[in-house]
Amino acid sequence: MAAEVGVGMVGLGTVGRAVARRLVQRWELLGERAGATPVLRRVAVGDLTRPRDVELPQVRLDSNPEELVDDPRVGLVVEVMGGVDRASALMDRALRARKPVVTANKAAMAVHGLELAALATEHGVSLRYEAAAGAGIPAVAVLRDSLRGDLVSSLEMIINGTTNIILSRMERKGDGLEDALAEAQRRGVAEADPSADIDGHDAAAKLVLLSRLAFDAAFATEDVDTVGIRGVEPADIACAARLGGSVKLVAQATRTRSSVVLTVRPTLVLAGHPLHGVDDADNAVVISSDLAGPVLLRGLGGGGDSTASAVVSDIVATVRAPTEPPPLPRLRPAAADAGALDRGAYIRVRLRDVDEAARLVVQALEDRGLPVLASQALAAGAGDAAQLAVVTAPVAGEMLERALETLDSLAVVAAVVTSMDCVGVA
Ligand SMILES: NC(=O)c1ccc[n+]([C@@H]2O[C@H](COP(=O)([O-])OP(=O)(O)OC[C@H]3O[C@@H](n4cnc5c(N)ncnc54)[C@H](OP(=O)(O)O)[C@@H]3O)[C@@H](O)[C@H]2O)c1
Structure with a gap:
């Protein structure tokens, strides 16, 4: 790669702003680490009139993401816009133009990640998505790079910040779900439409991304037996505490003799389990494998800075190795029966x-x-x-x-x- 790599970023919201700040303020350090300097050249947003609390001198800001992808000055595309279809189409466009992609988008990667990974491989460019599962917790890197000699037997995780904040509040204050959700919405930690979080779909998407890496199988969100937290009552939270535990939304992938069972369910986590005490905005992933044993990764699962940590790290890795193909699962998942x-x-x-x-x-x-x-x-x-x-x-x-x-x-x-x-x- 040249001494500079032009970066085009689609999205300048919570994540995009934090990524832009790091690229603009720490370009020298990032350049040393990457071997060439990632230079933010272009950003696309939805609403150009919105005020932005980030200074971006010499960065072209407009609302045309397709033009950004096609711009010859852009050699690396960062997608932090969100949504499924438009974001996937943009990533598809970039990969076909042989431009490596970094994304934080779990929803798009859960639905179209396998096709996009195949496309990246076909066109000889990289596709990285560390931020899509666990934000600043480097779970993708550990599964993709650090445990390549291991056979993973299970993943257990608290991977959705919004539900964890709500359940922690129910435990601390004795609130019902509606009140705890309303409070989370007031504080801006829950969406106006909270269904992706509350109904477990966000956790299921992240479980799918990590399970593809852990078990080398082409899982889809339909493979996850998903139950959200709408049925959790204050009485269960109170009983859980008296029994020495807490109710959490736990995502699990468990290898059985013939398959892998994927579930997202409200779960009583007893004291002594590594997920016990993972409260509020904290997320955690426990990876159990035959050689390493249980490995616990814990930290902030969301937020601008922690997500930017993963995105910028992927940008550095991409500048270092722009043609490294993403892992592509080899196996078709076998029918999994949670009942067994x-x-x-x-x-x-x-x-x-x-x-x-x-x-x-x-x-x-x-x-x-x-x-x-x-x-x-x-x-x-x-x-x-x-x-x-x-x-x-x-x-x-x-x-x-x-x-x-x-x-x-x-x-x-x-x-x-x-x-x-x-x-x-x-
Ligand atoms: N926030 C987190 O903690 C977190 C953690 C992990 C992963 N992620 C993922 O990161 C991605 C971004 O999340 P976010 O929280 O930063 O979202 P956000 O705050 O809603 O920002 C989205 C950005 O995309 C822009 N955008 C929307 N539609 C667009 C379009 N058609 N063309 C160009 N730009 C468009 C928006 O423009 P305007 O600013 O003009 O509206 C905004 O700047 C999502 O995939 C999310 O799942 C987020």
Whole structure:
């Protein structure tokens, strides 16, 4: 590469501004590290009239991303605009013009990442996306470069900042989901339309990106059994605390004998598990592999600066190796059945006003092969029936389903209110 590499960036929002600042203010250091200086030459935005709190002298700012990609002064395209179709089309255009691409876009990479990686390989240019899964947490680099001799057995992660902030607030303040969400929206940490976060789709997209690298298989978001946090009630948060844990939205990929099971679900994380205590804006990824054992990566999963850390690092790596192709998964994923997996369970039931109801529930679970490791009774309040929350030893999902059906039909149980995965059981 020449002593300078022209960078064109699409997007100058939360991430783009932080990336621009670093490129403009630290060009010398970045040039030394990259072997040639990445020079921000052009930026495209949606609304040119919007005020920007970043000084960009000698940078052409307009609202024509296609022209930016085609500009011969641009040798490297950074996509920090977001969205799926337009962003993917721009990356496609850049790669076909043999311009390497850096992106932070998990949604586009989850849907079109495999085609884009194939295109990058075909045209002999690199495509990097560290910021798309875990922002400043270098999970992509660890899976892509550091553990290449290992067989990964599982990924466990708290990878969505918005839901983690909401669940942490519910735990600390006793708020319901609606109130905690409204507060997060007031503080600007949740979108006006929060469904991608709350319903687990953002976490599923990130799980897919990391699982492709970890298991070398071409997963899609449809392969993820995804449940968001809309059903999490304050009573579950309170029971979790009394049982020594917290409710988190946990994304998991687990290798079984014949497949990999991908799930995103509200999960009781017990004390002692590496994800316990990962609160508020923190994210964490636990990678377990045969040689390295468990590796914990933890840090800020979002925000302008932490995401820019990953984007700029990818820019430096791209300047160093612009023709290095991205990893392309070799395997087609086998059909995965979450029901075959052994997992601990948290179950909360509302009891009828009958003597020894709690004992009879525990007995029923144990009779059906679910050892109860801990239980927590909630006394009846004004107008409220007594409740019981239990944690069971890991059991196959199918066995759990049958036990829940049994509980539903027990005379002492008014209703099975909640059932969720539990990690960290001894
Ligand atoms: N924010 C985070 O913490 C974070 C973390 C990890 C990954 N990411 C990913 O990074 C990407 C950017 O996120 P962000 O938070 O920076 O978003 P953002 O603040 O909404 O910024 C988006 C930028 O793209 C520009 N844009 C939108 N449509 C455009 C168009 N048609 N042509 C040109 N520019 C257009 C916007 O222009 P205007 O400024 O004129 O509106 C804005 O500058 C997303 O893919 C996101 O998933 C974000």
